[in-house]
Amino acid sequence: MPTLDICFSPELLPLYNLTGRVAVVVDILRATSSIVTALAQGVAHLVPVSELAECRALAASGYLTAAERDGRQAEGVDLGNSPFGYLDGLVLVRGRKVAITTTNGTRALHLSQTADTVVVGAFLNLAAVVAFLRQQNKDIVVVCAGWKGKFCLEDTLYAGALAARLADTFDTTDSDATLAALDLWHTAAPDVASYLLKSSHVRRLNSLESHKDMEFCVRPDVYDIVPVFQNGRIELL
Numbered sequence: 568m569p570t571l572d573i574c575f576s577p578e579l580l581p582l583y584n585l586t587g588r589v590a591v592v593v594d595i596l597r598a599t600s601s602i603v604t605a606l607a608q609g610v611a612h613l614v615p616v617s618e619l620a621e622c623r624a625l626a627a628s629g630y631l632t633a634a635e636r637d638g639r640q641a642e643g644v645d646l647g648n649s650p651f652g653y654l655d656g657l658v659l660v661r662g663r664k665v666a667i668t669t670t671n672g673t674r675a676l677h678l679s680q681t682a683d684t685v686v687v688g689a690f691l692n693l694a695a696v697v698a699f700l701r702q703q704n705k706d707i708v709v710v711c712a713g714w715k716g717k718f719c720l721e722d723t724l725y726a727g728a729l730a731a732r733l734a735d736t737f738d739t740t741d742s743d744a745t746l747a748a749l750d751l752w753h754t755a756a757p758d759v760a761s762y763l764l765k766s767s768h769v770r771r772l773n774s775l776e777s778h779k780d781m782e783f784c785v786r787p788d789v790y791d792i793v794p795v796f797q798n799g800r801i802e803l804l
């Protein structure tokens with residue numbers, strides 16, 4: 568039976584062997600939720616980059632630019648890190664390419680590239696990712712983006728939700744990380760949005776936008792898409 572393990576922070580990745588495995592990279596608040604939303608709205612592909620300057624420079628090659636620092640949209644770019652940037656119609660995104668840089672999510676994607684396949688996970692596309700992972704039938708490592716190297720609740724809840732859905736066909740009992748995430752998920756599942764009000768992300772970015780985004784990002788099974796990160800691009804399979 569293939570296994571499902573969880574890496575709670577990109578800082579712990581050196582302890583994990585991703586070779587031969589599928590990595591599911593998750594940054595519920597908000598990078599992977601926004602990436603999934605972007606592709607669902609018809610964005611052609613996204614290029615995750617580390618530096619703001621690199622992101623801005625890609626505008627010259629026809630890219631829309633999306634950048635977040637300290638939870639806010641960076642200066643001189645088209646979009647921030649809110650999924651609503653792809654939905655509110657202020658920027659026309661259909662058919663466009665997007666260069667994106669965020670505090671945690673884009674870094675986790677880059678650090679996971681030794682995996683056989685790097686999938687972009689969010690509650691928004693949970694069922695689609697579950698179906699894809701069943702098909703692959705390979706060991707899975709869920710890579711939580713966390714916050715600046717630290718553990719975070721929202722990504723762990725996603726990992727627990729994924730493990731709960733896959734527990735019939737994947738071994739979710741061999742790792743204490745997975746057992747802990749499953750317990751956390753069972754506690755929070757009745758009302759994920761209320762549970763996350765105590766999270767450091769919501770407290771740190773305490774604003775109307777962060778509350779609205781959080782409620783949007785915790786809705787499961789909204790988009791039937793599986794984005795993968797390969798050859799420097801995030802695109803649909």
Ligand SMILES: O=C(O)[C@H](CS(=O)(=O)O)OP(=O)(O)O
Nearest residue numbers: 596597598648669670671672
């Ligand atoms: O924009 C976000 O939600 C966060 C900002 S912060 O790290 O919480 O300040 O970035 P992300 O890379 O999506 O975690």
Ligand SMILES: [Mg+2]
Nearest residue numbers: 594596597671
């Ligand atoms: Mg985050």
